[in-house]
Amino acid sequence: MTQLALVIDLNVCVGCHACVTSCKQWNTSGPAGPMADQRPYDADPTGTFFNRVQTFEVGQYPNTQTVHFPKSCLHCEDPPCVPVCPTGASYKRPEDGIVLVDFDKCIGCKYCSWACPYGVREIDEKQKVMKKCTLCVDRIYDTGLPPAERRPACVMACPTSARLFGDVHDPDSEVSQAIRDRGGYALMPEWGTHPANHYLPRRRTTIPITPDELTRADNPLKVDGKLPRPPKKDPALDDVTSW
Amino acid sequence: MQPAFSVLLLTTLIGAGQGLFLALYLAELWGRVGWTPQPPPSFLAAGAAIAVVLTGLGLLSSFFHLGRPERAWRSATRWRTSWLSREVIVLPMFMGALVVYALAHASGWSAANPVPVLALGAATAVLALALYVCTGMIYACLKFLQEWHSPLTVVNYLLLGLASGFMLATALAAPAATALVPFFAAGALLVTAAAFVSRAASLVRNARLKPKSTLATAIGVRHPRIRQISQGMMGGSFNTREFFHGRSRAFFRSIKWIFLVLAFPLPAVVLAAGLWQGSPLLPALAFVVQYVGLLAERWFFFAQANHPQNLYYQAVA
Numbered sequence: 010m011t012q013l014a015l016v017i018d019l020n021v022c023v024g025c026h027a028c029v030t031s032c033k034q035w036n037t038s039g040p041a042g043p044m045a046d047q048r049p050y051d052a053d054p055t056g057t058f059f060n061r062v063q064t065f066e067v068g069q070y071p072n073t074q075t076v077h078f079p080k081s082c083l084h085c086e087d088p089p090c091v092p093v094c095p096t097g098a099s100y101k102r103p104e105d106g107i108v109l110v111d112f113d114k115c116i117g118c119k120y121c122s123w124a125c126p127y128g129v130r131e132i133d134e135k136q137k138v139m140k141k142c143t144l145c146v147d148r149i150y151d152t153g154l155p156p157a158e159r160r161p162a163c164v165m166a167c168p169t170s171a172r173l174f175g176d177v178h179d180p181d182s183e184v185s186q187a188i189r190d191r192g193g194y195a196l197m198p199e200w201g202t203h204p205a206n207h208y209l210p211r212r213r214t215t216i217p218i219t220p221d222e223l224t225r226a227d228n229p230l231k232v233d234g235k236l237p238r239p240p241k242k243d244p245a246l247d248d249v250t251s252w
Numbered sequence: 253m254q255p256a257f258s259v260l261l262l263t264t265l266i267g268a269g270q271g272l273f274l275a276l277y278l279a280e281l282w283g284r285v286g287w288t289p290q291p292p293p294s295f296l297a298a299g300a301a302i303a304v305v306l307t308g309l310g311l312l313s314s315f316f317h318l319g320r321p322e323r324a325w326r327s328a329t330r331w332r333t334s335w336l337s338r339e340v341i342v343l344p345m346f347m348g349a350l351v352v353y354a355l356a357h358a359s360g361w362s363a364a365n366p367v368p369v370l371a372l373g374a375a376t377a378v379l380a381l382a383l384y385v386c387t388g389m390i391y392a393c394l395k396f397l398q399e400w401h402s403p404l405t406v407v408n409y410l411l412l413g414l415a416s417g418f419m420l421a422t423a424l425a426a427p428a429a430t431a432l433v434p435f436f437a438a439g440a441l442l443v444t445a446a447a448f449v450s451r452a453a454s455l456v457r458n459a460r461l462k463p464k465s466t467l468a469t470a471i472g473v474r475h476p477r478i479r480q481i482s483q484g485m486m487g488g489s490f491n492t493r494e495f496f497h498g499r500s501r502a503f504f505r506s507i508k509w510i511f512l513v514l515a516f517p518l519p520a521v522v523l524a525a526g527l528w529q530g531s532p533l534l535p536a537l538a539f540v541v542q543y544v545g546l547l548a549e550r551w552f553f554f555a556q557a558n559h560p561q562n563l564y565y566q567a568v569a
Contacts, residue, residue: 029484053487061484063564065467067475075481078471080564089396095327095337114326117319119494120336123253126396126465128561131490137319194472197560199464200396208472 012086012106013144014177014205015164016184016193017079020212022171024062024077031166032060032081032142039147041112045135057133059142060163074211079172081163082129082142083196083204084108090121090130099139106178106205107144115139126200144174177205253397254494255554258317262310263387264416264546266343267409269306270380271417272299272424273350275439277373279421279432284370289431293357299424300354307347335393339386346383349376384410391553398461399557404454411447412515412549416542418443419519423536426526437527437535441520444542448516451549455508458556465560480567492565497555507552514545 036059037044046056060081067074084101088108091099098114099121101107110121110130115138122130122139130141145161148154158165164174175184184207187193193207276291276299283290315321330337353369353376356362362369388406395401418440425432467478483492497504519542526534 026484048487055485055487055489058485058489061489063480063484064482064569065471065473066479066481067473067477069477076471076473080484089394092330092333093336093393095330095334095340096323097330098326114323115320116323116327118317118327118336119319120334120390122490122494123397123559124394126560128491128495128559128564132319132494134490196472197465197469199469200560210472 010178011176012178012205016173016187016207018171018209021169022077026062027166028163029060031162035162057131057140083206086203090125093120093124110139112138126197253554253557255551256317258313260550261313265310266307267413268416269303271414272303272420274380275418275421277377288435293362295429297354297358300350304350335386335389342383342386346379396560397557399458407450411450415443415447419539419542423539426535427532444520467563470563482569483565495559495562507548511545511548515542515549
């Protein structure tokens with residue numbers, strides 16, 4: 010079984026919002042219609058987004074860490090938003106695990122957004138239907154695109170490669186290896202939604218090295234008490250040159 | 253959560269309509285047994301017609317909650333998994349049964365065929381009770397909303413709806429069928445008292461709730477001190493509009509005391525005064541007071557629910 014997902018490396022995300030704008034650019038031009046904005050150039054601009062980058066401060070001054078936190082649909086393996094939908098507009102694709110909304114069936118009752126603990130579904134105030142991240146389902150299977158571009162727009166845009174895309178059920182995929190090797194975790198595990206998207210934690214960037222690790226303790230020249238550079242009169246290995 | 257007026261009206265109106273029918277049917281049943289005076293068929297027909305109007309108004313207001321009301325018919329398709337879909341199916345079934353019940357009494361058919369009409373009433377009563385369960389479960393099944401995720405939610409919807417239904421039945425009987433007033437009034441007072449107990453129990457329960465999700469689990473950073481600096485936008489979004497009631501703490505608290513007074517003791521006192529004086533109008537006033545109280549109760553019910561997604565929308569910058 011395939012479960013496509015994003016893995017987001019919080020260690021390298023710099024909070025530039027490139028994923029937000031590229032997501033909006035790609036999806037507002039997509040087949041599901043524009044993602045409408047209200048008062049875009051006025052006071053209190055608002056609109057529909059599939060992806061948001063938030064910023065958190067962890068710790069207390071002066072020992073603080075700034076964590077930039079991109080948030081989009083996590084494509085849960087057990088999505089609570091799907092069974093509550095009264096029309097079947099909200100569904101999870103069995104073939105690749107993407108959670109989608111059928112914009113033609115949605116009645117805009119907002120019940121699915123109540124059932125999502127992550128707040129990643131947003132109603133489009135113009136079309137009056139629920140919208141959410143599609144993992145760029147209209148990009149990733151588009152054979153008209155070069156294979157390298159068959160990835161979600163946010164992944165393409167990320168300047169620090171903080172966003173990885175792949176099948177988290179394939180143990181050899183880049184995302185599975187990243188989750189395994191770099192401590193990938195899921196959000197709000199207490200609700201049993203089993204999000205497919207994972208986050209890679211902040212990591213230490215210093216390597217502790219002690220001086221004795223820099224010199225070779227068992228160097229034979231030192232073991233024998235010999236200097237590294239022997240005197241010039243000593244016989245050389247090839248009888249021509251000295252050390 | 254942001255309380256939506258369409259949903260406040262829907263749940264209170266259909267709750268009262270179901271309660272009114274159940275009160276009428278109970279009176280008819282007890283009348284057949286001989287415990288209470290037999291309600292006249294014209295009274296039952298008029299009462300059932302009023303229940304149809306109430307549920308119809310509730311159904312109408314529910315459409316205002318939908319972004320795409322023209323597609324509302326689709327919402328009957330996922331009854332296997334969705335309580336909302338089940339409610340969408342049971343509500344028209346209940347209304348249809350109610351119309352037949354009202355016609356059976358209005359046409360005088362019930363006098364000649366009491367048993368089939370009683371059976372029809374029983375089926376309608378089952379639908380009314382099922383509708384309470386569906387309405388309550390829409391909220392109780394959302395485990396993230398810990399304030400709602402409790403059997404008390406379903407019990408409250410049942411008892412509050414029944415209380416307003418009995419209150420309305422008393423108000424209708426006071427001028428039209430005086431002999432039934434003691435039965436309906438006793439029911440109204442009993443159910444109102446029971447509803448007060450269960451609603452108070454849920455208030456106590458919710459006051460002791462400990463949120464399961466914290467900022468630490470929301471962003472997956474194990475640290476006791478996490479503070480949001482930016483939520484990614486400044487002008488607000490659906491997430492800030494739908495999941496926050498946006499009122500002051502004082503307003504929120506005052507609504508709690510308003511509904512605790514308006515929905516339970518005050519209508520009971522007004523109803524008791526009406527019984528004592530034999531007034532035909534005071535029971536109607538009691539119903540109106542309780543209905544306003546139930547609107548406040550429903551507002552509080554929604555506003556009190558603290559959605560875990562709110563953790564992600566704590567600060568604007």
